[in-house]
Amino acid sequence: MTEPKRYVRLNPRFERGETLSLLKTEIAQQQSTTDGNGDQNKYPLPVKWLRPTNGQFEFYAIPGDFSLNRSTSFQSGRVYGMDVTSGAAVLALLFDTYDCNTSVKPADGDESTRDDEVHQLRVLDLCCAPGLKLCMLADLAPPSSSAVGVDISQNRIQLCKNIIKKYHVNQMTSGSKVDVSNDNQASSSHSTIRLYCTDGTNFGTKQLSGLVFDSNAEKQELQTQGKRKRQNKSARAREKRRLLELQRQEVTVAADGVNVEPENETSCGTEPNQSNTTCCIPLFDRVLVDAECSTDGAIKHIQKREASSKAPLWNDSNMSELVDLQKRLIESGFRLLKSGGSLVYSTCSLNEKQNENVVRWLLDKYDDAFIIPVSFNKQNNVEKSPSFVEEGSLAGTIRFNPFTNANDGIEEECLPGTGFFLSKIGKRL
Numbered sequence: 001m002t003e004p005k006r007y008v009r010l011n012p013r014f015e016r017g018e019t020l021s022l023l024k025t026e027i028a029q030q031q032s033t034t035d036g037n038g039d040q041n042k043y044p045l046p047v048k049w050l051r052p053t054n055g056q057f058e059f060y061a062i063p064g065d066f067s068l069n070r071s072t073s074f075q076s077g078r079v080y081g082m083d084v085t086s087g088a089a090v091l092a093l094l095f096d097t098y099d100c101n102t103s104v105k106p107a108d109g110d111e112s113t114r115d116d117e118v119h120q121l122r123v124l125d126l127c128c129a130p131g132l133k134l135c136m137l138a139d140l141a142p143p144s145s146s147a148v149g150v151d152i153s154q155n156r157i158q159l160c161k162n163i164i165k166k167y168h169v170n171q172m173t174s175g176s177k178v179d180v181s182n183d184n185q186a187s188s189s190h191s192t193i194r195l196y197c198t199d200g201t202n203f204g205t206k207q208l209s210g211l212v213f214d215s216n217a218e219k220q221e222l223q224t225q226g227k228r229k230r231q232n233k234s235a236r237a238r239e240k241r242r243l244l245e246l247q248r249q250e251v252t253v254a255a256d257g258v259n260v261e262p263e264n265e266t267s268c269g270t271e272p273n274q275s276n277t278t279c280c281i282p283l284f285d286r287v288l289v290d291a292e293c294s295t296d297g298a299i300k301h302i303q304k305r306e307a308s309s310k311a312p313l314w315n316d317s318n319m320s321e322l323v324d325l326q327k328r329l330i331e332s333g334f335r336l337l338k339s340g341g342s343l344v345y346s347t348c349s350l351n352e353k354q355n356e357n358v359v360r361w362l363l364d365k366y367d368d369a370f371i372i373p374v375s376f377n378k379q380n381n382v383e384k385s386p387s388f389v390e391e392g393s394l395a396g397t398i399r400f401n402p403f404t405n406a407n408d409g410i411e412e413e414c415l416p417g418t419g420f421f422l423s424k425i426g427k428r429l
């Protein structure tokens with residue numbers, strides 16, 4: 001099996017030209033120390049089939065054998081190592097120009113439109129760790145939006161925290177560390193990110209708990225403790241108190257009905273100002289359910305499994321448990337979605353049971369759920385979708401198939417690094 005394709009997404013906090021030029025130099029340097037075929041000059045190569053946002057490409061292909069971890073571009077937080085398919089899920093969730101029935105047809109370099117250009121969004125990522133999609137959601141949502149990430153795994157949520165600190169909290173301006181003395185600017189122009197370590201299948205149904213990170217609180221803490229890397233005892237206690245208070249406020253907002261329509265819709269479906277509303281949190285405009293899956297589409301996971309005899313094999317019994325978890329996750333995400341909002345369900349599996357069948361199950365159970373067909377063929381100067389983008393067995397759903405025989409050079413260069421399924425689902429008003 002060949003090296004899977006690899007991609008980076010540029011961190012918008014840095015000047016793009018500088019980042020691309022640094023990356024190009026680093027690719028050339030690594031290449032000169034290995035037996036490359038001299039073909040590396042073309043990298044980093046923009047991924048054209050994913051339409052640019054704000055006139056700028058989001059993703060660039062890099063050589064499959066480039067050691068990203070060792071590069072300054074990566075270590076300094078200028079680039080995220082992230083597959084294009086993950087980007088496709090985030091863009092489909094935030095931007096309606098990927099919807100098949102939208103009339104918006106951007107011209108070359110035009111800005112993509114978001115259904116809700118000016119208003120801040122409340123976004124939920126129900127299986128968020130390690131957090132690359134969550135970071136992208138927070139980067140591309142309108143200013144002052146809030147992004148809430150939930151994950152059941154403590155280890156993975158810790159990883160997620162570190163990634164958010166690296167890319168969001170420590171770096172707010174071009175090429176420099178965050179100016180913690182200017183907290184207003186920092187918190188008003190970027191999305192706030194909160195992380196909960198808890199079970200996504202029942203998030204919001206009972207007393208809210210598990211808030212482990214808030215990006216604004218983290219910035220304030222940086223301000224208080226300066227550049228010290230390790231927190232002392234009192235800083236940890238202060239952080240704990242602050243998070244508990246923020247968690248309490250998240251619930252109070254819904255219970256008091258402070259946020260007028262449509263925020264007075266709550267996850268418990270109860271009206272504001274009723275005494276039993278303390279268990280409720282405000283619903284979300286957008287929800288991502290990037291569910292736990294068998295990872296059979298991910299080339300690097302396949303390679304790992306081939307190399308290890310310990311990797312779990314899927315049988316009827318654990319597969320049906322997995323599908324059951326996926327159904328509970330998608331149902332929970334749909335319950336937390338506002339009417340008129342949209343949800344993306346995705347996996348890095350190409351197995352119909354974990355994909356189309358889970359979505360079919362939701363559509364059968366909820367009359368107000370419907371598919372919003374998505375397409376990636378409206379990108380610049382390209383009339384048809386790349387051949388590795390296929391429609392799933394359920395109309396309007398999308399599969400990225402990296403095992404396709406790409407039929408032209410450009411497609412070949414920008415084949416996804418993983419098999420991936422995504423479906424966009426709306427909730428009727």
Ligand SMILES: C[S@@+](CC[C@H](N)C(=O)[O-])C[C@H]1O[C@@H](n2cnc3c(N)ncnc32)[C@H](O)[C@@H]1O
Pocket residue numbers: 086126127128129130131132133134150151152153156198199200201290291292293
């Ligand atoms: C495919 S990964 C998510 C990747 C992530 N969206 C990203 O882009 O970095 C699936 C995640 O689901 C989490 N998970 C599994 N069961 C869960 C549950 N019941 N509630 C919340 N998260 C869960 C796993 O810990 C894992 O981190």
